[in-house]
Amino acid sequence: MTTDAPLWVHCGQGAGPGDPFAGCTGITVTASGRCLADADATEQTAYLASLSPGADLDLRGTTIGRQLLSRILSVMVDPATRRATLGTARFDSAIFTGDARFDSVAFAGDAWFTSVTFAGVARFTWATFAGVAWFDSATFTGVAWFDSATFTRNASFTSAVFESTRDVGPLVCAGVLDLSTASFAMPVALQVAAWRVVCRRTRWAQAATVWVRYAEVDLSDAVVDHPLAVATRQRPFDGLRGPLDESAMGSARAQAKVVSLRGVDAAHLVLTDLDLSACLFCGTIHLDLLRLEGRCPFGLPNPAGIHWRRGLPVRHTQRLLLAEEQHWRHSRHHPVPGWLPAPPGVDIVEPPALAALYRALRKSYEDSRNEPGAADFYYGEMEMRRADPTIAPAERGLLNIYWALSGYGLRAARAVGWLLAAVALTMLLMMLWGLPAHDTATRSTGTVTGRRIILTTDASAPENPTGPPGDRLTTGRFEKSLRVVVNSVIFRSSGQDLTTTGTYTEMASRLTEPVLLGLAALAVRGRIKR
Known part of the structure; x- marks a missing residue:
């Protein structure tokens, strides 16, 4: 029973006086105005006979x-x-x-x-x-x-x-x-x-x-x-x-x-x-x-190939990617072709909120011991931090350097590339100006007093190389410069007499190249750790 009037002509059986909305709500199917349930046997039989498959x-x-x-x-x-x-x-x-x-x-x-x-x-x-x-x-x-x-x-x-x-x-x-x-x-x-x-x-x-x-x-x-x-x-x-x-x-x-x-x-x-x-x-x-x-893929296809951004070539590597990041990148001014737009009625999520999403998913993957997946979410988190317009310029600058050198410590090829470039530059500087023109000559002099010998060794100062730069690019100088770089980066001491320029070049090499080597090792570890 109900007190609401149905939208169809209804039986009304059992309705009280003055209450037309109460009673049976079944739709009328008989000439007497009854629903099928309240119809008598003859009316039910007649109605059923009117039906067909x-x-x-x-x-x-x-x-x-x-x-x-x-x-x-x-x-x-x-x-x-x-x-x-x-x-x-x-x-x-x-x-x-x-x-x-x-x-x-x-x-x-x-x-x-x-x-x-x-x-x-x-x-x-x-x-x-x-x-x-x-x-x-x-x-x-x-x-x-x-x-x-x-x-x-x-x-x-x-x-x-x-x-x-x-x-x-x-x-x-x-x-x-x-x-x-x-x-x-x-x-x-x-x-x-x-x-x-x-x-x-x-x-x-x-x-x-x-x-x-x-x-x-x-x-x-x-x-x-x-x-x-x-x-x-x-x-x-x-x-x-x-x-x-x-x-x-x-x-x-x-x-x-x-x-x-x-x-x-x-x-x-x-x-x-x-x-x-x-x-x-x-x-x-x-x-x-x-x-x-099981297998829960995240990544949508990133824009393929190399694209130019502010005059620099950029290539998007494949990684675990949220759909909301795709929508945000598509909504930017002059987006790279290939990013997917947001579906109708879906709001664009800004970088601070996206960073929080990536951070939460990273923790979820870390708790399940999926380090490679967590590394991808860390990359997304750092990308959104770098794109956040509210962070300080100094912090953005550091993030840009971190991204460019090693992809936030997750792109081994990038770090190795910078390392090889730094090694090549260091070797070139050593061959041109860092190695002395000749090996340092030493001379020992001494006096004999009774049975005690006193010797003094004098070494000549390293001579800066002279002549055309092309003449300095020899096989011998290449071998010496390679030895200097490897010893200074890995073993931290070259033991080679250098010119003033070579000394400062070696100091810069000791500072930067081990960092790049460490970033490359960190990226490899992030991909193979479980």
Whole structure:
């Protein structure tokens, strides 16, 4: 019973005087103005006789028992398929007092179960929905069975309440499966093959597992108070009669992807084998506690090749990259071609917030002992710090130097390149001006007094090389300069007499080149450490 007036001409059985809105809300289907449930036996028989396989069915607001539903479906069985076949089915606000058995029913048109109450078991095993299926605000008091159900188009369960259901599916939805604001009171496992699964503000009151294939999963603002595991199912689901028929999904790639975790408390969230390349993380709570298992790729394709920035060549290396960074880089003035734009309605996240996201994900990877992945997130964090317009110029300058020399200690090739360039420059300076023109000559003189000998060794000062610079680039001087550089960088002492220019060159070499060598070693360690 309800005090709200339905939007259709209703039975009104049981309404009190002066209260036209109370009473039975079932839509009238008889000449006497009664709904099917309140009609007498003759009227029910006449109405059922008017039905045929594939006919539209409108029982909005009607209270339907198990026997009445069985009679309705039996007269709509198609002899060719031996399945009950309904056209457009309207069950809005209906109440199923017993078990609602729609097993193997074919819904040829749209199916409306909006605000329906299923007091008993709701069975849609092997049911097929050719049109859109609406279960918005439906209440499943008993267990809901959708094993091997197939939705050719969208299936909406927004604000649906599952009080006793522990398993949903496996099912196929060749459209959008919308579970937004739905609630699951019991521990539940969902098995879904769909193009898109929307779980915005969905509430899981107990532990839950969501197995998906093909789908884009949107978990924005989902309420996760207990462990929630979302994972890609690599092989087809097993239905009641063998492998689930997923032909409606075509030959698409089975790996699912998560497109949003905004507003989710990730402390109890585990993602396994999911593509995160387009996932939006801004606003995720406890992102550092997110657990990632299996293969969860982040990187979207970076712009390929070499690009010019402020007159300098820049090449973007492949790394773990957040979609929000892609959107931010695309929004800048004169962006490099290849960065992806933000989808409609998605705000651009600025560098300070992006740095915090990278920092949280880095901690998550470090806690799981994935050092190479954590290194990539550290690189992203440093990039966003360097791009932050609010930092001091001196700090930005240091970050620019750190980036240019070694990619924040993560690009071994860059550090080795600078090291080789520094060694080559040092050797060139040594050959041209650092090595003396001739080896230093020594002369010892002494006197004998009684049995004691006193010797004095005098060394001539190193002579600066003279003559054309080309004459100084000889094999002998090359070998000497190489020995000086290696000894000074690695062994910290060359033991070679040098000119004044050579002495200062060696001092600069001892200061800079070990740093570059250390940065290269640090980058290699970051890639191989586990």
